[in-house]
Amino acid sequence: MTTTDARTVGEDLRQRVADFLAEHDHTTMDRLEFLRARFDAGLAWVNFPEGHGGLGLPRALQGQVDAQFAAAGAPDNNPRGNGIGLGMAAPTILAFGTEEQKKKFLRPLWTGERVWCQLFSEPGAGSDLAAVSTRAVREGGDWVVNGQKVWTSSAHKAQMAILVARTNPEVPKHAGLSYFLCNMDAPGVDVRPLRQITGEAEFNEVFLTDVHIPDSQRLGDEGQGWKVATATLNNERVAIGGGAGGRESGMVGVLAKSWREHPERRGVGQHDKLLRLWVDNEVARMTGQRLRQKLAAGEPGPEGSAMKLTFARIAQEASGMELELLGEDGLRAGDWTMKRPQHVDFTGRDAVYRYLRAKGNSIEGGTSEILRNVIAERVLGLPSEPRVDTGIAWKDLPR
């Protein structure tokens, strides 16, 4: 598509949204009805195909549409409340779902009627996701699922889940998995808060006991679960690499503000370290800017994984340094009460919270160790780790 074409398409789309808004008065219409109508008009995610909330247009045009709806004061689908659904479940359902599955699940997902969560990680399968031991056994038209999942955000709010389970333990571990769409209100689904070192519980453990899932909610072929899950996780990586703030964003901004506003906190010998962190943060901003320019120019760069490493390190060092600068105030925490936070604000709350929560930055969404492997192998072309589990049936692996 040339630039001229793109401009025309953009103008057509703008007109289409204007027409929609003219025909649907959000000030009088029921919010949900309005959202459903927007979906049906292909203005939900314009890069999706027609009939599934989209128009088959470039993803880049979505921002324009969202901005136009927002400018008109129209209600949105609260995307922050359904990040896993929108960012991970939806593209996977689109890619691997049957026509019936797409029809059934995509619209309520987009409108937010159904919030989704992700039942992937297990106590014994963290970085090594293919090692999941949650079993799904076929019984008639259903699969009966037993097992334990962990690190599930939103599980206590979700109506649906994407689930990876083992359907065949007799084959090597990657080959014996299948992928399911699981109703969270099904009998046998037990969601328990998982308390973190901050005192609160962002995440959950989910215990699955004889949970029945109809075979019609299997996504992709039996045994194809690893492939489907990989597609889901690639969408996650895109989501993480995407965000980047401006100068003094993140924890360094908090630290710089504290330094400026409180001369009494300025520690002897800590000035150069502060400046190093400031420089690292600013270089990360520049690197992110270049990454976005490359993506926009159709040259996807491999820097995304590297940036996640950098962000985690900076957040951890800056928040650790902040406590040192605080001195007697650094010894005081905000609150250890077990709570379920509404959302996670890495740079919000108190300094002790920031320090502790930042420890998760190098674990969640791919540990820094795994990311270094990924960079070394996929970007630098270095050999992969010696594997001892290749070709061995899952049931025979040491655990």
Place this chain on the structure above:
Amino acid sequence: MTTTDARTVGEDLRQRVADFLAEHDHTTMDRLEFLRARFDAGLAWVNFPEGHGGLGLPRALQGQVDAQFAAAGAPDNNPRGNGIGLGMAAPTILAFGTEEQKKKFLRPLWTGERVWCQLFSEPGAGSDLAAVSTRAVREGGDWVVNGQKVWTSSAHKAQMAILVARTNPEVPKHAGLSYFLCNMDAPGVDVRPLRQITGEAEFNEVFLTDVHIPDSQRLGDEGQGWKVATATLNNERVAIGGGAGGRESGMVGVLAKSWREHPERRGVGQHDKLLRLWVDNEVARMTGQRLRQKLAAGEPGPEGSAMKLTFARIAQEASGMELELLGEDGLRAGDWTMKRPQHVDFTGRDAVYRYLRAKGNSIEGGTSEILRNVIAERVLGLPSEPRVDTGIAWKDLPR
């Protein structure tokens, strides 16, 4: 041995040295004759057996003997000029040599008549010493050796060498090695200086072309070379772990002196880094002091390998920082001329030399990477690296 016994033994020994000195007037006697006599009297290395320069006494008593000879103004055997001979070849010959070999080689080694070097490393066998490809083939009563050795210090001054060569390529790599005592003046031994990044050549490459070694100079059994070489290298490690200076020893001392004497060099933002290095150096001193106390108390600690890691890091960081502090003077080097240094003085010469030479600290005598493996596996008990060369004949290994 109780403390009382030890005191008696020490007194007896002191008397024995006094008697020797009374009987041998070093001011009139030929230096070499004096040293030979000292050897024959068992006062060379008192922990060696009688008949081989020793008296079978504890090694700890050697210092007393050396001090007594030094106090009397007697000539010494210039131990600095034959470090590999005294530190590595001698204990190995003692442990694995035949009676005839010990008789023939130990006395001229100790007196310094024969300087020794070590023909172990090869371009393709650095950390992985067992991969040496220098071949020794039996021809009648001799072995005929062909190959290339590298990183050989003192080869240009040495009369003898300890040599590891492959005598059987048909068996796995550790099993096909033998250990030889090689005359450096034998035909086919070609010593070439190996120039380093400092410009000078401390080390040599040694090319061996049809070099004949009589079978009587094989040390240990045929195929036992790995075991003998390991014993040699353990002696090296003891030698490296042993040394430790006082406060502000090494490169940090140079840096601290420069900082004190040149206020104009004190870099903004570099004060805390200087102090960190000073602290690290001082902690290394304390760790070394504790290590020596443990050794003396018969509790050998595993800290030696860790200390070599630390020393290398500190030397590299401190010498790098010194150049930054020097500014315009840091851009000036001493001398790039190819030379053969008489001895290596890590903290001597100019700052550029110190910076470059320190890079070798984490490579020579076991790279820092190998030392971390050693600590992880032998001290912490973590699994060893997956091996792909076990049980495969050397000739079939990929190279």
Place this chain on the structure above:
Amino acid sequence: MSDLDLLYTDVEDDLRSSVRDLVAARSEPATVAALYDGDRSVVDPLWRAIAGDLGLAGLLIPEERGGAGASAREVAVVLEELGRSVAPVPFFTSSVVATTVLLAAEQGGAADELLAGLAAGERTAALVLPLSTGPGDEVPGFAVDADGRLTGSARSVAGALEADVLLVPVGTAAGTAVYSVPAADAQVEPVVSLDMTRQVADVTLEGTAGQELIGAPQGGDAVARALEVGAALLTSEQYGVAQWCLTTTIAYLKDRRQFGRVVGGYQAIKHRLADLYAAVESAGAAARYAAAATAEGDADAEVSTAVAQSFCSDVAVKAAEEAVQLHGGIGMTWEHPAHLYLKRAKADQIALGTPAAHRARLAELVDLPAPAPVG
């Protein structure tokens, strides 16, 4: 800089065993974690057992004043063990810091009775200063009126919650004096703390009657000495914390498998653990050196304290951070004890002066001056 003995004596090894056994029997991670939810029931019995049953509260107190007459060396061994178990007892605040203040009081004076009570494990004291106050820092004094009534406040005071008597630095024209105040007479406001195993409190006195134990300016010297000794010996606690983190992490990684292999067998992990091992062992030597120098009143004590504080504070934090990271997700959970050590390590880093502050102090001690300010 003498050649201090850095090894442990047999007596010290025995002492270590008895502390370790007692703490293992009376305190476990789950009960320690409960402190964060406000359940402090583990504290009193554990402290009574350590102070009274084992008689450790009087270690630093000479026999003629009712104590055990031991030295900083033995105290350091106890602190190593208490660090290794993040034990929530006021041993450091009462038996080290407050006791060192009182030892400066002249024998036969007002402090004798209190010292005897501390030695017997019957009383517990705390010095009313922010826990973050380091050696050489300015000590803000409380005000005293003509009737000996004290007024003032101090934030983030450690040990105040467990103490029955507070030692209050008081500013006078002649310098700093030290008064005692019954804790019951003071406002001691618990603070939600980074480290709830050594929970801090805000202490306020509003015309509270106090008794002068050490006059001015000797009281200032006593407090300075207590901060010096406290800083020196806290490093042994930090070493204990670091050691627990290292050994626990290694044990976990020898067992945990991912991708069919034991995680501790992956080389990048091995190398990190090797580096951490080197750091922790070095911290052990530095802490031991500081304890020995303190015990012997060595001329080198101040330098070795600054060195050990700079080094051990950061190693303990590093070890705890690595423990959380290398445990993967489980290390981020409340259920796993790693967070207890992370919080203690981070609080200890701030306690008695940050590493950077100790390096700034070291710069003066060893004549490595800061650059002149620019412009």
Place this chain on the structure above:
Amino acid sequence: MSDLDLLYTDVEDDLRSSVRDLVAARSEPATVAALYDGDRSVVDPLWRAIAGDLGLAGLLIPEERGGAGASAREVAVVLEELGRSVAPVPFFTSSVVATTVLLAAEQGGAADELLAGLAAGERTAALVLPLSTGPGDEVPGFAVDADGRLTGSARSVAGALEADVLLVPVGTAAGTAVYSVPAADAQVEPVVSLDMTRQVADVTLEGTAGQELIGAPQGGDAVARALEVGAALLTSEQYGVAQWCLTTTIAYLKDRRQFGRVVGGYQAIKHRLADLYAAVESAGAAARYAAAATAEGDADAEVSTAVAQSFCSDVAVKAAEEAVQLHGGIGMTWEHPAHLYLKRAKADQIALGTPAAHRARLAELVDLPAPAPVG
């Protein structure tokens, strides 16, 4: 802080290729290493080819003054390539630093002829300041007498050995002026240098006749601007150095085997290379940002220069140090080119201000003041 374009244009890609091809054809590690033994025969032909044949000497000079009218962006691409090959040419000293000084001279004045000569690649200039002088540093001026004769000296001057004309900062009552002196009239004493691929010299003038090119105080501004631009663009050279080190090391480790396995397959090595890759890519973005900000005269240029200098200087040194270490013994030999990059990287770290000096400058630019001195 505008959204500067950080990508390379097609024109820049072509420029890169032609520089790379030319340097590859005319310079190789062994001839570069020969510089350290005093054989400088590689320098002149290579520089003539770059300055004349490729016409790169006039990149920064506007077309109306005889140059190519390109910008700092294109210059940065050239510097990346020259860094990648440690090319021993005075492009940076003459075509970047000295040229930027002269561009401040009014058109129609005494500098025109020299600029035209530089643009044509027929002449080569050098600014007579220590290479270590950074933006904002005090610039010591030479003395001038009433007859325009200059006296003074400067140590560790880069580019002076290759220059036929020297630009001399001269201190006057009105500030700094810039004079030119034929290099042949000056004492230019070669110095055995850390980086012999950019060998420095000591320059002494003893009553040497000079010509005023830029009067005072404009000359001072011109020099300051040249240091600013030089610092910004040197980071692209540093990125080139770092990139060579990373790619060469990876290539070696994909081939080198120890213990039967490719060394690049050991996880600890992989993780170090992954971290180094992240650093080098980030350095590329920072250098590119500084070049773009300089080219566009962006308000953010000074900040981005300080940021890039702080970051890229250390990354280049780190990459070169890792290259030496990860090549094992071979990286310590004279025969392997790694040392050429280590020496260039270390000299570049000092050149135009150390990273710490740039951070101190950054502190003022972004209002993060140093702590008040204690006591």
